[in-house]
Structures are given as structure tokens and as C-alpha cells.
Amino acid sequence: MSDAIPVLTGKCMCGAVEYTVEDAFGYAMNCHCSNCRRTTGSAFKPFAGIERGKLRLVKGEDALLIFGNGDDAHDVHCRTCGSLLYSVVREGAYVHVAMGTLVDAPTIRPSGHIFVGSKAPWYEITDDLPQYREFPED
Template identity: 45%
Template sequence: MRTISGGCVCGRVGFTVEDKFVYAGYCHCSSCRKSSGASGTAIGGIPREKFSVTKGSDYIKKFSRSKETVSCFCALCGSTLYGEKPVSGMLHVRYGALNSAPELLPQAHMHVSSKADWYEICDSLPQYSEFPPG
């Protein structure tokens, strides 16, 4: 089983994740845009038990964006690392926090109904107004 390491900018927080992402995509919701400072973020969905914090758990801060999403980030450098999805038991790992490429690359754009007006999606991946069905 291949695992991928990841972490924050300052190096205080580290994690590993099994390279068994169930789905992956580009999220354009306003929360992902604001937390990343970009047009959106690439995420991979994985069951919580396939993810482990390897160092710096005391540096991880959590912000409850809603009952469906808890953002987890480094308290020192502010790097957003993953989002907990309490209802589904999944995590949305920020692909930008990974140290190497996962096998499953983004499959679609999601939450395009709230994407930035100044951003144009220029690839041929499917686009979903909200989260893709299934």
C-alpha cells in the first residue's frame, strides 16, 4: 500500500495518507476560495481511517465552517491541510499539502455556482453546480 506524506508550509504539522482517494476534484466554493486565496482548491476525498497526523497535532487548529465541514489548518503558518466531513466520515485532503502526486487526479469541478467571477475554467473536466452526485 502506497502512502503519501504531506504537511504545512512551516513544517510543524506532518501527515500521511493512503493513496486510495475515493474521489478528487477542484472545489470553487466561496469558503475554499477565501481560505486558499485562490480560485479554488484541489481536494481528494478519503475515509478518515486512511489518514494519520504524524507530527504537530498540537499545532492543528479547527474551524467549523458548517455542520458538514470542519477546516483543519496549522496554527503557526496558516496552511489549510484538510477538511473533516463529520456526516460522511470522510476527509477532504488538500492536494496542495501533499509532498507527491496521488494516483487519482481531479475528476471534476465542483461548486461552480459560486466560483469567482474573474476565473474561467478552461479544461474539459465535468462541472457541477454543487457537489457531484454519488
């Protein structure tokens, strides 16, 4: 019996960028902040957080569009189709993988809604997950 951590694949809509990430996410949330809404074009961004070193780009480094300031915090999109793949956060130590770009199903599920204080007024949260005005305290 192997104790190896499964590796998931992910990619952008057009397939120009592909990545792998360990199925060892530490947390997952649905973010309702205005930045996540704008970058996804949706009411919220479902994301899963993991240490940055556990995500590997396997195709399309030349097709990346980096939006943000510096190595410590930025969004990574496909330059061709615009898909948001992941966000570098927490002083560059973690990535928030956009769960919609995962080809394989992760074992983690979002455990709450964050930044509901700025959620879209036209969207109603209808599940029973906890809601946080901003980011929950550790």
C-alpha cells in the same frame, strides 16, 4: 510482489504539521465554493477524498487550528503558518485532503469542478473536466 497500498506524506508550509495518507482516494475534485476560495486564498481548492481513518497525523498535533463546528465537519489548519491541510466532511467519516499539501504525488487526479455556480467571476475554467453547479449526485 506486495499488494500494500502506498502511503503518501503531506505537510503544511512551515513544516510544523505532517501527516500520512493512503494513496487510496475515492474521488478528487476542484471546489469553487466561496468557503474553499476564502480558506485557500485561491480560485478553487483541489482536494482528494478518503475515509478519515486512512489519514494519520504524524507531527504537530499541538500546532493544529480547527475551524468549524464539532467533530463532524471542520477545517484543519496549521496554527503557525495557516496552511489548510484537510477538511472533515460527510458526518465526520471522510476527509478532503488539500492536494497542494501533499509532498508525494497521488495517483488520482481531479475529475471535475464542483460548485461552479458560485465560482469567482474573475476565474475562467479552461480545461475539459465536467462542471457541476453544486456537488454531483452519487
